[in-house]
Amino acid sequence: MFRNRGDVVFWIVLGAVLLAGFGVTQTIANEYYYTAIYAILQATIMAVAWNILGGFTGYVNFGSAAFFAIGAYTAVALDKWLGLPMPFLIAASAAVCGLMGLGVGYLTLRLKGVYFAIATLAMAIVLETLINNWDYVGAAKGVYILTPEKVPFFSSYIQLLFMVMLALTLGSIAISRYLNASRIGRGLAAIRDDEVAAECAGVPTLRLKLISTTLMGAMMGVAGAPYPFFVTFVDPISAFNLFVAVNSIAMPMIGGTAHWIGPVIGALLVGGAQEVITVTVSSELNVLIVGIMLVLFITLAPQGIVGLVQKWMKRRKR
Amino acid sequence: MVSRRLFARAAVAAGALAFAAGTLVSAPVYAAKPLKIGFSMALTGGLAGAGKAALIAMEIWRADVNKKGGLLGRPVEFVYYDDATQPAKVPPIYTKLLNVDKVDLVVSSYGTNEIAPAMPIVMRKKLVFPSLFGLAVNDEFKYNRYFQIMPAGPEPKTDWSKGFFELALEQNPKPKTVAIVSADAEFALNAAAGARKNAKAAGFIVVYDKTFPPSTTDFSPIVRAIEAEKPDLVYVASYPPHSVGMVKAAREVGLKAKMFGGGMVGLQFAAIQKNLGPQLNNIVNYDFWVPEPTLNFPGVKEFLAKYQEAAKGKGVDPLGHYLPPYAYAYLQVLEEAVNATKSLDQGKLAAYMHKTTFKTVVGNVKFGSNGEWATSRVLMVQFRDVKPNDMAQFAGPGKRIVLYPKAWKSGDIVYPFNQ
Numbered sequence: 001m002f003r004n005r006g007d008v009v010f011w012i013v014l015g016a017v018l019l020a021g022f023g024v025t026q027t028i029a030n031e032y033y034y035t036a037i038y039a040i041l042q043a044t045i046m047a048v049a050w051n052i053l054g055g056f057t058g059y060v061n062f063g064s065a066a067f068f069a070i071g072a073y074t075a076v077a078l079d080k081w082l083g084l085p086m087p088f089l090i091a092a093s094a095a096v097c098g099l100m101g102l103g104v105g106y107l108t109l110r111l112k113g114v115y116f117a118i119a120t121l122a123m124a125i126v127l128e129t130l131i132n133n134w135d136y137v138g139a140a141k142g143v144y145i146l147t148p149e150k151v152p153f154f155s156s157y158i159q160l161l162f163m164v165m166l167a168l169t170l171g172s173i174a175i176s177r178y179l180n181a182s183r184i185g186r187g188l189a190a191i192r193d194d195e196v197a198a199e200c201a202g203v204p205t206l207r208l209k210l211i212s213t214t215l216m217g218a219m220m221g222v223a224g225a226p227y228p229f230f231v232t233f234v235d236p237i238s239a240f241n242l243f244v245a246v247n248s249i250a251m252p253m254i255g256g257t258a259h260w261i262g263p264v265i266g267a268l269l270v271g272g273a274q275e276v277i278t279v280t281v282s283s284e285l286n287v288l289i290v291g292i293m294l295v296l297f298i299t300l301a302p303q304g305i306v307g308l309v310q311k312w313m314k315r316r317k318r
Numbered sequence: 319m320v321s322r323r324l325f326a327r328a329a330v331a332a333g334a335l336a337f338a339a340g341t342l343v344s345a346p347v348y349a350a351k352p353l354k355i356g357f358s359m360a361l362t363g364g365l366a367g368a369g370k371a372a373l374i375a376m377e378i379w380r381a382d383v384n385k386k387g388g389l390l391g392r393p394v395e396f397v398y399y400d401d402a403t404q405p406a407k408v409p410p411i412y413t414k415l416l417n418v419d420k421v422d423l424v425v426s427s428y429g430t431n432e433i434a435p436a437m438p439i440v441m442r443k444k445l446v447f448p449s450l451f452g453l454a455v456n457d458e459f460k461y462n463r464y465f466q467i468m469p470a471g472p473e474p475k476t477d478w479s480k481g482f483f484e485l486a487l488e489q490n491p492k493p494k495t496v497a498i499v500s501a502d503a504e505f506a507l508n509a510a511a512g513a514r515k516n517a518k519a520a521g522f523i524v525v526y527d528k529t530f531p532p533s534t535t536d537f538s539p540i541v542r543a544i545e546a547e548k549p550d551l552v553y554v555a556s557y558p559p560h561s562v563g564m565v566k567a568a569r570e571v572g573l574k575a576k577m578f579g580g581g582m583v584g585l586q587f588a589a590i591q592k593n594l595g596p597q598l599n600n601i602v603n604y605d606f607w608v609p610e611p612t613l614n615f616p617g618v619k620e621f622l623a624k625y626q627e628a629a630k631g632k633g634v635d636p637l638g639h640y641l642p643p644y645a646y647a648y649l650q651v652l653e654e655a656v657n658a659t660k661s662l663d664q665g666k667l668a669a670y671m672h673k674t675t676f677k678t679v680v681g682n683v684k685f686g687s688n689g690e691w692a693t694s695r696v697l698m699v700q701f702r703d704v705k706p707n708d709m710a711q712f713a714g715p716g717k718r719i720v721l722y723p724k725a726w727k728s729g730d731i732v733y734p735f736n737q
């Protein structure tokens with residue numbers, strides 16, 4: 001866990017952020033901040049998860065919304081069936097979406113590049129059709145989730161959701177950082193650079209890709225699990241929203257895909273801007289702004305913000 | 319003796335005093351701080367067309383009420399944000415409205431999917447929540463301060479299609495079989511479920527009961543499959559693109575059903591009416607307001623004149639018969655409640671709204687215990703004598719004859735549909 005001084009600092013910062021989050025819930029009652037930050041945190045998990053496969057491994061996944069939605073619907077189904085508490089719902093969503101990710105991992109045996117990307121998009125459409133016809137979770141009509149009025153330790157339910165999401169986000173970042181710096185991360189980077197060469201050099205490519213897709217799926221499922229309790233009404237159109245997938249790709253691309261901090265920066269920047277723009281200019285501008293930022297970064301700074309900062313630091317050293 | 323300089327100073331001071339006094343006397347009525355009404359609205363995304371039209375209607379109400387001196391002597395202001403027809407955007411918007419913007423009153427966005435996510439937030443603050451065209455949202459929440467303006471009745475899902483089947487029962491020869499077809503999406507499935515219940519209760523045999531994906535564009539195979547079962551009645555629950563496709567396919571195939579229509583959204587919009595023209599003739603479909611003499615409620619024509627003027631060049635429904643009068647009316651309800659109780663006390667407002675029959679541009683509105691209209695007024699109208707390429711014809715009476723409910727009837731049915 002603590003391999004060097006950087007690790008110690010990282011965990012201290014993580015703990016401090018979690019404690020600060022809890023402290024904020026005990027002092028600030030304004031619910032707007034929690035709902036707005038919830039949305040940013042959800043986007044952060046999605047971005048971090050996408051980056052494990054898209055950034056570290058080099059496999060582009062267009063089906064993020066499917067993992068997110070299946071996470072949400074797993075929570076809906078289990079809440080309806082057994083009335084399980086939130087931690088169990090999150091664990092179940094992680095398990096189901098992790099298995100889904102494992103399945104996607106096996107796809108990589110035959111599909112690469114654009115074909116893999118198209119397959120993930122197709123998977124999203126197939127799963128949406130399934131949910132559209134699954135009456136138990138409301139099918140195409142959608143389903144309502146009633147949230148409790150009072151919760152222990154917090155003055156409102158959204159504060160509880162905020163804390164859950166904060167903990168999940170920090171957990172996701174920790175996993176992503178660990179992967180990035182570990183043997184697995186180096187193996188994933190080798191796959192990204194040249195899969196055949198990596199295989200020849202003895203990198204167990206299939207095993208690593210399976211780890212990568214399973215983790216990606218589980219993390220996206222985790223992001224989706226609390227969503228029904230946040231919106232209280234879930235239907236397939238909103239759960240499988242293409243915008244979820246677009247954001248998941250755009251945020252790491254803007255932040256930088258090669259480093260674990262890239263998607264975090266991208267998500268905080270783009271997600272924060274989106275929340276501000278929604279209540280100041282227009283919601284529709286979000287899409288435009290994300291699009292413009294994506295085009296600008298891909299053409300002018302393909303390594304994202306992290307890449308720009310790294311370049312700048314190198315120049316300063318010289 | 320008063321010096322000239324002193325006199326000049328005194329004159330200036332007196333003048334300033336007089337000016338100040340005059341300003342105070344003639345100051346606008348609005349010395350008080352504005353009364354803020356907050357809401358989210360679908361101004362972009364899938365429901366943007368309707369959302370923008372609703373906003374125009376709401377702005378007309380704001381101008382009207384401010385002309386009358388505002389509410390409680392305070393000018394009315396709107397604080398609203400675009401929810402982009404995305405449910406996930408609704409909770410942050412309502413928490414901002416209530417916690418940051420500190421609005422005095424809230425009303426809903428347009429449509430079930432955008433109303434439901436606001437409910438827990440509004441319920442926690444115990445606010446009255448006038449809502450705009452949500453289908454049976456309160457069936458789940460059971461919130462006693464929810465007031466929904468769409469006239470779908472106390473049991474919205476079944477009341478929606480009741481008129482279609484009651485009309486069918488009155489016909490001679492009496493129809494026996496029915497086909498029910500719906501889009502695989504929220505409203506359409508609910509409407510189809512209600513139709514199924516009503517059909518069975520009325521003793522019709524359901525010979526076809528299927529859904530189609532919302533992405534469907536070719537409806538001929540669906541209509542051919544329906545025609546193969548030779549149903550007497552065809553009940554369609556669909557969204558605008560599907561409704562257009564179904565009507566065109568029914569005409570192409572030569573559907574021989576005796577009644578066709580029911581729950582097709584879109585046939586209420588002027589642009590679609592113009593597009594389909596005579597293909598609409600004899601279709602019996604739901605509606606909420608049409609320019610028939612029986613529905614000439616006080617104020618509705620004046621409102622529509624203002625709306626039609628304001629809607630020019632904005633890409634919204636130019637006639638505005640469907641949603642805009644109700645977007646105006648749900649604010650009229652709030653206006654009357656505030657004026658009558660002389661208060662913004664949410665408990666008093668809710669109590670008043672439960673017991674009162676409101677006079678609005680959409681007629682008298684009385685809410686039942688679940689916040690839906692106490693009595694359904696889902697109209698069944700029949701398109702008649704529609705000419706091609708003429709939008710203006712729909713502005714006046716005679717093109718959409720009210721067949722049901724009897725209290726609002728403006729003509730008799732042409733039966734069977736395909737004669």
